[in-house]
Amino acid sequence: MDNVLTLISKPAAGVLNVNVVEEVRASLTRAGAIVSPPNWLSPDEAVDLAFDALASQDAETITRQALDGQPLDVIAQSTLRRKKKLIIADMDSTIVEGETLDDLAEFAGIKDQIAALTARAMNGEMGFTEALKTRVALLEGLHESCLADTMTHVRLHPGALALIYTMRANGAFTALISGGFSYFTDRIRKQVGFHMSLGNKLEIIDERLSGQVLAPVVDKNTKLEMLIDMAAQHGLGMTDTFAIGDGANDVPMLKAAGMGVAYHGHPVARENARARLDYADLTGALFIQGYRRDEFCESPLSHKEY
Structure with a gap:
């Protein structure tokens, strides 16, 4: 088959099981897909469902609806050059x-201030370069040994x-x-x-x-x-x-x-x-x-x- 849907669970979460997989298969089949039997990549942790006759995006949407908020990651894609x-x-x-920069800032006593800028940058609310230069400027005078100290906690x-x-x-x-x-x-x-x-x-x-x-x-x-x-x-x-x-x-x-x-x-x-x-x-x-x-x-x- 040309496409595959993968369900992935957090290790040892106990969420992914045969019943969940069969419910997903049934939902995809009702939507018109042709679905192969499950191929377990890791018992209770990850499983592949090969399918045809349905777009990958539609397969993901239908699967998430079938899971109804269960904590499982869902990825549908082509099997080509996977x-x-x-x-x-x-x-x-x-x-x-x-964030290593936030951790470094703790040595300057301004971790919360730096972390707030980091969050804005990561959310796209602030230009990255502007946020980087602003945060680094606040660290002026910090001894370089703090870099090694930070690394020990990474x-x-x-x-x-x-x-x-x-x-x-x-x-x-x-x-x-x-x-x-x-x-x-x-x-x-x-x-x-x-x-x-x-x-x-x-x-x-x-x-x-x-x-x-x-x-x-x-x-x-x-x-x-x-x-x-x-x-x-x-x-x-x-x-x-x-x-x-x-x-x-x-x-x-x-x-x-x-x-x-x-x-x-x-x-x-x-x-x-x-x-x-x-x-x-x-x-x-x-x-x-x-x-x-x-x-x-x-x-x-x-x-x-x-």
């Missing part, structure tokens, strides 16, 4: 929990390692591109195993933040340009690309990618992305591509540093 060969991921609130979102390890093991190129800071993207790249990373650079003079961001600023346009450029460099069409992020700064790349996913996203990202993961962890990005749980890589390919 496993992607390039992924670009945002860092803050996507690969890692929380935590990966569950599934981050499995996502990148698995895609690398299957030949995909992996990139971490963030409007956050290169101090953190460089370290997260090594920790998670991305091929490359890109972030904004803080100006540091005499061991203290100057309150300035060095040009050029990595913003939404940079992310989109990198997606397009890296696809071309690797001889890939956009169908072969995957992008994942949570905020307004990610929207252009989410819309352009073959599969763009809003991960626990702000409304502006959820409304513009091809798909969204509201409940699952980052392994949901693998289920979207059709990987089975027993195909996940839980360790890097080698012990050498990426």
